[in-house]
Amino acid sequence: MLITPNEVMKIAHLARMSVDHDDVERYAKDLSGILGLVEQMNQVDVRGIEPMAHPLDMCQRLRADVVTEVNQRDTLQAHAPAVERGLFLVPKVIE
Amino acid sequence: MQWETVIGLEIHAQLATKSKIFSGTSTAFGAEPNTQANVVDLGLPGALPVLNAEAVRLAVKFGLALDAKINRRSIFARKNYFYPDLPKGYQISQMDLPIVAQGEVHVVMDDGTQKTVGLTRAHLEEDAGKSLHEDFHGLTGIDLNRAGTPLLEIVSEPDMRSAKEAVAYAKTIHSLVRYLGMCDGNMQEGSFRVDANVSVRPKGQVEFGTRAEVKNVNSFRFLERAINFEVERQIDVLESGRKVVQETRLYDPDRDETRSMRSKEEAHDYRYFPDPDLLPVVLDEAFIESVRMGLPELPQAKKQRFIEQFGLSAYDANFLTSERELADFFESTLKAGGCEAKLCANWVMGDFSAALNKAGLDLAHSPVNAEMLGGLMKRIADNTLSGKLAKDVFEAMWAGEGDADAIIEKKGLKQITDEGAIAAIVDEALAQFPEQVAEFRSGKDKVFGFLVGQVMKAAKGKANPAQLNAVLKQRLES
Numbered sequence: 001m002l003i004t005p006n007e008v009m010k011i012a013h014l015a016r017m018s019v020d021h022d023d024v025e026r027y028a029k030d031l032s033g034i035l036g037l038v039e040q041m042n043q044v045d046v047r048g049i050e051p052m053a054h055p056l057d058m059c060q061r062l063r064a065d066v067v068t069e070v071n072q073r074d075t076l077q078a079h080a081p082a083v084e085r086g087l088f089l090v091p092k093v094i095e
Numbered sequence: 096m097q098w099e100t101v102i103g104l105e106i107h108a109q110l111a112t113k114s115k116i117f118s119g120t121s122t123a124f125g126a127e128p129n130t131q132a133n134v135v136d137l138g139l140p141g142a143l144p145v146l147n148a149e150a151v152r153l154a155v156k157f158g159l160a161l162d163a164k165i166n167r168r169s170i171f172a173r174k175n176y177f178y179p180d181l182p183k184g185y186q187i188s189q190m191d192l193p194i195v196a197q198g199e200v201h202v203v204m205d206d207g208t209q210k211t212v213g214l215t216r217a218h219l220e221e222d223a224g225k226s227l228h229e230d231f232h233g234l235t236g237i238d239l240n241r242a243g244t245p246l247l248e249i250v251s252e253p254d255m256r257s258a259k260e261a262v263a264y265a266k267t268i269h270s271l272v273r274y275l276g277m278c279d280g281n282m283q284e285g286s287f288r289v290d291a292n293v294s295v296r297p298k299g300q301v302e303f304g305t306r307a308e309v310k311n312v313n314s315f316r317f318l319e320r321a322i323n324f325e326v327e328r329q330i331d332v333l334e335s336g337r338k339v340v341q342e343t344r345l346y347d348p349d350r351d352e353t354r355s356m357r358s359k360e361e362a363h364d365y366r367y368f369p370d371p372d373l374l375p376v377v378l379d380e381a382f383i384e385s386v387r388m389g390l391p392e393l394p395q396a397k398k399q400r401f402i403e404q405f406g407l408s409a410y411d412a413n414f415l416t417s418e419r420e421l422a423d424f425f426e427s428t429l430k431a432g433g434c435e436a437k438l439c440a441n442w443v444m445g446d447f448s449a450a451l452n453k454a455g456l457d458l459a460h461s462p463v464n465a466e467m468l469g470g471l472m473k474r475i476a477d478n479t480l481s482g483k484l485a486k487d488v489f490e491a492m493w494a495g496e497g498d499a500d501a502i503i504e505k506k507g508l509k510q511i512t513d514e515g516a517i518a519a520i521v522d523e524a525l526a527q528f529p530e531q532v533a534e535f536r537s538g539k540d541k542v543f544g545f546l547v548g549q550v551m552k553a554a555k556g557k558a559n560p561a562q563l564n565a566v567l568k569q570r571l572e573s
Binding site: 087 | 112119121137151170177179234364
């Protein structure tokens, strides 16, 4: 297998996803299948080909540096679970 | 064992745009929390980033000023990590193809020696919000006004070998970004942030030692102290047989030490990948040329010109060109004063800078502007004022009593240059000290100093000293 159950757990943790312990084996197998396909594509000789950064063959349009937005704090904080003095409140992140 | 210090710096410069890098929200500092954060900045589902042209232009300007390589095609990538002040769960940054690639930074050390530091890259990215950890009954407060502010992250090669070199390099970049008008350089407010990657290795060893990243340094003085502390700490760790851990450490200026920042410790696995929300940025030659045409005179060139055009010493030119505002102030003063450059340089670097320092003011808030200081130079140059009187007039100007001519008029400080008037003062003074005059005439040269003092006193410092001296000599010897 190209990816071990331990690595599945690590990736799940990095992505903050809770994964059922019973599913880990199956995920490892499925993901290894995908990586196997990638491995197969890696065999193709791509020397001299510029790596693709985006499937659309276009380049980025730029925006003029103008302030177009107004304060919408009340609306945007309406869904927040906890707000105080204009701040979003979240569980403490440092000890 | 002999140890060698190895330092590389990562500098985050907030770009002086009006709006954010990917949204039309204002970047103004100091607004009420979360009043400058829209759907894009908050990372709400479906909100898409649109790149700010000015951020691109400023990044290119920086690259051109250093003669670094500008990538004609650059790509935005997602740097994935979780922290509450980063609402999307990733930071839009650049990885494989940054907008500015390799270059060199030429640094002049305090002792005049040159040091070349390699520029690894400079890339565009968005800033995160701010976390406030105090005073929210056990919770953390999040302000996302800063989220999405454009940053240029300027990464150096690990080419510096002492804290002093690191500070000199950081100051060079600081001066450059301010010259270019791309960043206000305010370290206290965090618009110019310096992180230092510090490691030590036995002298002569080729491989680098394990490094620690030192953050939270908000002045050049603290940068030097933080690096020196970290070097000592790592040497202690190694000499006691332990190993340096690769980690992020925060500098604490109150205790003058660095401390491990455990909470962010785990898993530096950012899983970069190209951001599908943004297309590759392609720059054409016409655009790059237009930015090049707009480059201002850069610090090194200005310094050279000050030496050649004004005949200033390297020291004076270096001092005056350290900040663009100061250089402009000097040139405006000189123009207004129409005097010798050296006289003007002495005043700008001497009494004027001292007064600014004493008052804790920066140039923009000086009560004496270039026009006023130039007016004072004019009156020194045309002999209206002696050096002593000029200082009095300067103090009065600083105190807000008007321009030099108004003060001279009001206080009657005009230097006396009329021969007849000076002769009258001398005669009157000498008449009071006939004994001393007689002593001098009988050959006692020593009393000359006394007589000069008396005559000066009688003139109340207003007479032109050279003329006064000449008249006195003439009277005594006749």
